[in-house]
Amino acid sequence: MTDNTNTGHNTPAHPTNSSLTTHQFDVLIVGAGGAGLRAALELQRAGKQVALVSKVYPTRSHTVAAQGGINAALGNISEDNWHWHMFDTVKGSDYLGDQDAIEFMCQQAPRIVRELEHFGVPFSRLDDGKIYQRPFGGQSQHFGQSQATRTCAVADRTGHAILHTLYQQNLAAGTQTFSEFFSLDLLIEDQQVTGLVALEIATGQLHQFNANAVLLATGGAGQIYRTNTNASINTGDGLAMVLRAGLPLMDMEFWQFHPTGVAGRGMLISEAARGEGGLLRNSLGEAFMVNYAPKVKDLASRDVVSRAIATEIHHGRGCGPNKDYIELDLTHLDAELIKQKLPGIRDISLTFTGIDPIEQPIPIHPSCHYMMGGIPTNIHGQVMTQTNGENYPVAGLYAIGECACVSVHGANRLGGNSLLDIVVFGKAAADHILSRPAEVCTTKTPAPKAINPALLKRMQAFQASRDTEIPNDANNDDSVVSFKRDLQQMMQRHCGVFRDQATLAAAKPMLEQLAQRLKTLRVQDPAQGFNLERIQAFECENLLAVAWATLESALARTESRGAHARDDYPERDDQAWLVHLLFFMQPHITLKQKPVQMQPKTVAPFPPIKRVY
Amino acid sequence: MLFNIQRYQPEAASAQQVGAQNATYWQEMTLDDALVKPGMMLLDALKLLREQDPTLSFRSSCQEGVCGSDAMQVNGRNRLSCITPLAELSQPIELMPVPGLPILRDLIVDMTLFFDRYAQANPTLNAGKFNPDQEHLQSPADRAKLDGLYECILCACCSTSCPSFWWHPDQFLGPAALLAAERVVIDSRDIQPKQRLEALSDPYQLHRCRGIQQCTTSCPKGLDPSRAIRQLKHQQWTQS
Numbered sequence A: 001m002t003d004n005t006n007t008g009h010n011t012p013a014h015p016t017n018s019s020l021t022t023h024q025f026d027v028l029i030v031g032a033g034g035a036g037l038r039a040a041l042e043l044q045r046a047g048k049q050v051a052l053v054s055k056v057y058p059t060r061s062h063t064v065a066a067q068g069g070i071n072a073a074l075g076n077i078s079e080d081n082w083h084w085h086m087f088d089t090v091k092g093s094d095y096l097g098d099q100d101a102i103e104f105m106c107q108q109a110p111r112i113v114r115e116l117e118h119f120g121v122p123f124s125r126l127d128d129g130k131i132y133q134r135p136f137g138g139q140s141q142h143f144g145q146s147q148a149t150r151t152c153a154v155a156d157r158t159g160h161a162i163l164h165t166l167y168q169q170n171l172a173a174g175t176q177t178f179s180e181f182f183s184l185d186l187l188i189e190d191q192q193v194t195g196l197v198a199l200e201i202a203t204g205q206l207h208q209f210n211a212n213a214v215l216l217a218t219g220g221a222g223q224i225y226r227t228n229t230n231a232s233i234n235t236g237d238g239l240a241m242v243l244r245a246g247l248p249l250m251d252m253e254f255w256q257f258h259p260t261g262v263a264g265r266g267m268l269i270s271e272a273a274r275g276e277g278g279l280l281r282n283s284l285g286e287a288f289m290v291n292y293a294p295k296v297k298d299l300a301s302r303d304v305v306s307r308a309i310a311t312e313i314h315h316g317r318g319c320g321p322n323k324d325y326i327e328l329d330l331t332h333l334d335a336e337l338i339k340q341k342l343p344g345i346r347d348i349s350l351t352f353t354g355i356d357p358i359e360q361p362i363p364i365h366p367s368c369h370y371m372m373g374g375i376p377t378n379i380h381g382q383v384m385t386q387t388n389g390e391n392y393p394v395a396g397l398y399a400i401g402e403c404a405c406v407s408v409h410g411a412n413r414l415g416g417n418s419l420l421d422i423v424v425f426g427k428a429a430a431d432h433i434l435s436r437p438a439e440v441c442t443t444k445t446p447a448p449k450a451i452n453p454a455l456l457k458r459m460q461a462f463q464a465s466r467d468t469e470i471p472n473d474a475n476n477d478d479s480v481v482s483f484k485r486d487l488q489q490m491m492q493r494h495c496g497v498f499r500d501q502a503t504l505a506a507a508k509p510m511l512e513q514l515a516q517r518l519k520t521l522r523v524q525d526p527a528q529g530f531n532l533e534r535i536q537a538f539e540c541e542n543l544l545a546v547a548w549a550t551l552e553s554a555l556a557r558t559e560s561r562g563a564h565a566r567d568d569y570p571e572r573d574d575q576a577w578l579v580h581l582l583f584f585m586q587p588h589i590t591l592k593q594k595p596v597q598m599q600p601k602t603v604a605p606f607p608p609i610k611r612v613y
Numbered sequence B: 001m002l003f004n005i006q007r008y009q010p011e012a013a014s015a016q017q018v019g020a021q022n023a024t025y026w027q028e029m030t031l032d033d034a035l036v037k038p039g040m041m042l043l044d045a046l047k048l049l050r051e052q053d054p055t056l057s058f059r060s061s062c063q064e065g066v067c068g069s070d071a072m073q074v075n076g077r078n079r080l081s082c083i084t085p086l087a088e089l090s091q092p093i094e095l096m097p098v099p100g101l102p103i104l105r106d107l108i109v110d111m112t113l114f115f116d117r118y119a120q121a122n123p124t125l126n127a128g129k130f131n132p133d134q135e136h137l138q139s140p141a142d143r144a145k146l147d148g149l150y151e152c153i154l155c156a157c158c159s160t161s162c163p164s165f166w167w168h169p170d171q172f173l174g175p176a177a178l179l180a181a182e183r184v185v186i187d188s189r190d191i192q193p194k195q196r197l198e199a200l201s202d203p204y205q206l207h208r209c210r211g212i213q214q215c216t217t218s219c220p221k222g223l224d225p226s227r228a229i230r231q232l233k234h235q236q237w238t239q240s
């Protein structure tokens, strides 16, 4: 064994590799989760040259963690139709969702789910051989009358099954994949997106990808909160790329806190647990949801349940020595049902709490789960921006999946609607690219050019050492780890389930401070290959941009709607705030408004009414 | 808490850093016991160790055992760091990359071969014609045959513990890929199980499995690739 003190801190950094390898494709897809893979499949099969760029191997994408299922009005168990699904989604969104987009998604749902089944997704089955469905929160028959059963499930591993199936289909189709390539920035010429620059993680080499269309499918950003259900890779990279390119994000104040994260850890216990009959109980053993949602109780919409839990804990009815969590009770359910329909969550509970839910309730606490906001798009996935009050698509740029805001989830997403969103709009964006006239699809692409100096500077700054022109003023012991920890802590404290003017405003100087720290943040690892500290530095930069958008938007929206609950403005204010908020970071921080699309194409609009469950 | 970690730092070695004449070496690391909380997983500890030494390299993503990123050899056994409780491990905790694949840096190995074999196994269902108005029907009994096969997370714990895969990684598909092959062969919706079995009839792809069962012992998801391989062989035999 060698005695070794090899941390490399004293070695000069290898000069940042500034030479570029260039690639040429028809379409570039950033992100290989469910959204990216669904789009890639459609395009590749249609004969396009597709490159799928992902910072992890496709099967590591966080779609893999989705448990409960995907919504479609198949009506396999009880009567259902897409129009009821649409109503529930509009109501669930607290009327902030665009009704034409919601209409489209719900109409497409049965076909898109059957298509997934056809691709190979091993859905659980009913005795008659049809796809198994379970009830989820916020679902109804006859426009709010009775509970619907709409969520198509592969036990409690639906995301895993969908992701792996789509990956398998892409293998068969021959999609070219660049795994462990970290996308850094978009390339834009004459207001047209022409490609992007990515870092090959294994070597540190920079690559320029040119394409006629770029699809961002980079997923969520739950890592801005300390307690979350997201993978460590969910850092909002695509969102920050868009902000740096001078384009907006929309509705960033709306973050879903899932009611049932494992207390103290964050990871998810699916809503399927309540769908199959599980109950939330406080320290008195009361199934308290009846006090908050008399009709549907534990299956109320997620924002309602999370606030109920926070309120119970606030009033001293939390469980445990510190009265800081609530219990999810499955003990009254049949052990066989738990083993068959909820094997994954039983596993998670056993692994992370040592508790077998068949015998004992699981300690839970709300955990940041899903980003309703994101990169604004139209119904074809085209990224939208606004100048002088006019909204228009950005040439060559699309966004799909959780990073996009179409918006179908508005102020609050219904469980089972995100897996649906990612495949419906993954396909819709691909269809739109395919429908464009041939000459648009074969525009001349720019010759390889020198890498954007600003980007290079950022790269070098993170790796500053004596041999770069950036002075190493990092005479500090700051690190990517403490930066991220502080950012998450700030968001957790200042922008959680309940918010108000004072706590939000108090976070603004902290943002400024973090921005300052970013300037002197240094990476200690001098290597080029698998320099994960450098990747984390870029992720910190992206997280800060996302947090900034969230705080500014949350501060501006002086009402309570869906997941955005302001203590100081407890009511929904349709007069002033039935409107989307756009956040721009470049050239300077600006908020703008964009009307909500209240007009569906084939049915009558659902006018805003008070949301009760 | 004591760790003994196999490091591989090719760049540091070529830059002739002090103490790094060899790209591969063992390093002892210590984690302050005060930082070790009950219920902590090995991945949590690795992240804390990385705060001591940012060059310590390993993959991770989901942190809950579903993405398959963080297979490594822990006290001689292939495991996922994120669902390996620290409390279970005897000290010093010995960490090495999973065996049999080229090491890229520390605990990170090159997964190309592993994913190539998976693709070669043709894990893609072919259900024939698509009917947008009606899903393919499948009885609960037929669906139950997929349990224990479809849940694979492609972590490579099994294949990298299989001696046959070490010796013939370019010819033998390995347990993970064969599990995936069986998953489609046995699916009542697939229209070409015969061709699939035929495609696996050469002496290598399937038949290099010697039934040593290392794969099954090491699967962190409790799957049984060895049984899937026996089933494949049996199906091939009954068909011919």
Ligand SMILES: Cc1cc2nc3c(=O)[nH]c(=O)nc-3n(C[C@H](O)[C@H](O)[C@H](O)COP(=O)(O)OP(=O)(O)OC[C@H]3O[C@@H](n4cnc5c(N)ncnc54)[C@H](O)[C@@H]3O)c2cc1C
Binding pocket: A030, A031, A032, A033, A034, A035, A036, A053, A054, A055, A056, A057, A058, A061, A062, A063, A064, A065, A066, A067, A068, A069, A070, A071, A158, A159, A181, A182, A183, A184, A217, A218, A219, A220, A229, A230, A231, A233, A234, A237, A238, A268, A270, A369, A370, A400, A401, A402, A403, A415, A416, A417, A418, A419, A420, A422
């Ligand atoms: C624990 C959990 C359970 C859930 N359960 C459900 C459910 O039951 N039903 C439901 O409808 N929804 C559920 N959701 C939500 C849903 O799973 C996600 O919203 C959805 O899967 C997101 O898919 P995506 O394709 O947009 O992104 P992801 O699957 O997150 O993929 C993002 C991709 O982008 C890539 N990427 C990111 N940044 C970069 C970069 N800089 N360079 C290159 N590549 C990059 C990543 O590598 C990855 O491939 C759940 C979410 C969580 C966290």
Ligand code: SF4
Binding pocket: B161, B162, B163, B164, B165, B174, B175, B208, B209, B210, B211, B212, B213, B214, B215, B216, B225, B226, B229
């Ligand atoms: S049973 Fe076959 S596949 Fe599994 S370890 Fe042994 S030789 Fe390898």
Ligand code: SF4
Binding pocket: B151, B152, B153, B154, B155, B156, B157, B158, B159, B175, B176, B179, B218, B219, B220, B221, B222, B223, B225
């Ligand atoms: S069979 Fe098990 S060990 Fe092998 S890759 Fe799949 S999950 Fe990992």
Ligand code: FES
Binding pocket: B059, B060, B061, B062, B063, B064, B065, B066, B067, B068, B069, B070, B080, B081, B082, B083
């Ligand atoms: S980090 Fe995903 S399986 Fe361990």
